[in-house]
Amino acid sequence: GLVHRIERSGPRAALLEVMVGPGGPRTLNPLPTLVEQVPAEAESYFPSDQFLYRSDALAASLLTFDPIEDRVRVRFIDPGTGEARYDALLKDGLS
Numbered sequence: 001g002l003v004h005r006i007e008r009s010g011p012r013a014a015l016l017e018v019m020v021g022p023g024g025p026r027t028l029n030p031l032p033t034l035v036e037q038v039p040a041e042a043e044s045y046f047p048s049d050q051f052l053y054r055s056d057a058l059a060a061s062l063l064t065f066d067p068i069e070d071r072v073r074v075r076f077i078d079p080g081t082g083e084a085r086y087d088a089l090l091k092d093g094l095s
Contacts, residue, residue: 003053020061053086
C-alpha cells in the first residue's frame with residue numbers, strides 16, 4: 001500500500017494518491033524491495049514530506065468515504081493480527 005502526495009510541492013502537492021493491491025497474484029514492486037535491502041536510502045526514494053505511508057507487505061485495504069465531511073478514512077490492516085499498520089482520515093490533501 002501507498003499513500004502519497006502527487007508532487008512534493010506546487011499546485012498538485014495537496015492531491016493525494018492511495019494505491020492498494022494487488023488483487024491477484026503478488027508481484028513485487030522493486031523499489032520498496034530495494035529500500036528494504038538498503039534502508040539508509042529510504043528517504044531519498046520515498047521522501048517523508050511526500051509519502052505518508054508505504055509498505056510492500058500484504059494488507060487488507062479499507063477505504064471509507066464520507067461525502068458529508070468530504071473526507072476518506074484509509075486503513076491498511078495486517079492480515080495476521082488484524083492491527084492497523086496505517087489508519088488516517090484524509091481531507092483536502094491533508095492527513
